Amino acid sequence: MKKSVIGAICLSLAASLWGGMYVVSKYVLDFIPPFTLVWLRYIIAFLFLYTILLAVRKKSGQPRAMAKRDWLLLVWIGFIGYFVSISFQFIGTKLSDAHTGSLITSATPAFIVIFARFVLKEPITLRKVISTFLATLGVIIVIGWDVHVGDYFWGSLILVGAAVTWALLSVYVKVASERLSSLAITTYAIFFALVLTTPAMLWELQSHGIFYESPLIIFGILYLGIVSTAGAFFLWNKGLELMDAGIGSLFFFFQPVVGSFLGWLLLNEQLNANFFIGGAFIVAGVVIVSFQKEG
Template identity: 25%
Template sequence: MNKSLQSTICLFLAAIIWGSAFVAQRSGMDDIGPFYFCALRSLIGSLALMIVFLLTDRRATLHKTADPNDPAAKKALEEEHLLERKTLLRGGLICGGVIFIAMNTQQMGLVSTDAGKTGFITALYIVLVPIFGIFLKHKTGFTTWAGAVLGAVGLYFLCVKEGFSIQPSDLIILSGTLFWALHILCIGHFAPKVNVIKLTAAQFFVAGLISLAVAIFREPISWAALTGSSISVLYTGIMSTGVAFTLQALGQKHANPTAASIIMSTEGLWAVVFGFLILGEKMTGRELIGCGFMLIAVIISQLPVPVKKKGGNPL
């Protein structure tokens, strides 16, 4: 299996998990505030990943033990470890800070904005990622741009069910969308340079601590709130936070950020599918049209861009 296909599978699995977790994320808000919810899911996800972190770190250390009789090799290995730690620290702080804003603005929006509209506004990162990529000199082909536009159209049909109007809470969610796009670009930058499990654990530890600090001053908390939201928090913490975001980082090791954003935006589609399969919700003709647009968008974004020969004729 080639690396491109592996990346696509990882990103699809992440989108499926996020789609299945949407109901848990929404129901958890009945008992607990958005900042406490994000703090708990982030710290639980980070804790689960830190266990894997320690195991992989030990294994990597055993495989990279330098020859004690070779001072030059020992020094080179120490410098390599130091550089990796610095990159991991920088990546954890940057990615953690960005996703703290992205998660909490989305969670705050779920309190007062229709879930479908929230999903549509959030998934507009599908268009923002290639736009931001221009300034970072990322190469984005025509097929990827076409996929981004078709994906945005599909999300509209899939998620927006009533008259679309802009409310103050919508603007909060839209501001968070900017940070979801930035997070995809940040992961795309750091994931190829460090162990992705360590990076994911670090970013959510940072995001969890910041969320907890804010929650202490903004939101009330009680034992009843914790027990009432425990299932939602555990599921989103372990599956949506720990597993899915690790799959995202693994997938983005060998994927164009824009193509990755198109695949991950199918979480809205999977949310509708799981609602149909688990909750018995019926899919309307409008939703089926949206699903069709999104599937076409994913297929188009994965098509190879024709390469021109030196003579000027495309292959």
């Protein structure tokens, strides 16, 4: 199987897993403050991934020592992506709503294409521009444009920051994947993000309580930690390792489609013709860019 096909599968799965994240995080944030939830999410994910990393290393033998520049790159990825971007995402979602969060952060692929041009020297081709336009149009059709920016101005602004910083993460993960495994990148970057989040979490708990009034909260935290963090972060990083970052970014658009579908399936939200029309535009954008000839 071609690397690009495996990469496409990994990226599609990651975006799909994130599809239900906004609904889950919006519910859990009513009981647990943002930085504390991010910290819980990372401690669960790190323990889960580090256990797997140790098992893989034991089976494969002693790994080579990482250079200082590799550690610095992992710190940067953990800071800009897993600390800043995810914190912005949670805070922005809490101040606005899940619908707005899903729409605004769907701008991430456009930022990835731009950053990939300057950091990775990937060309901005006509095919990428057309694909990004079609997929963006599809997202707008699926979710709609009624995001109440006036009512949720600060939340919306923070969510834009989440989109920009996640794009930076994606580009630098591609840089790191040239020397490190996706499992190592994900595990150690999450560890550094955990360390960076700890002071904010301790400060936040001085004025906010944590309430476990329902088993759904526990399940929500476990989903965010194991599924949408450990699992999806690894799949996203693996997919970017196998594909051009500008092309791989288009798979991010599956997130709002899956989120809308899960809203219909689990929350009895209605799916109208816009869902299917917009979904067709998104699929068309991904197909156009995925079937271009590789290097």
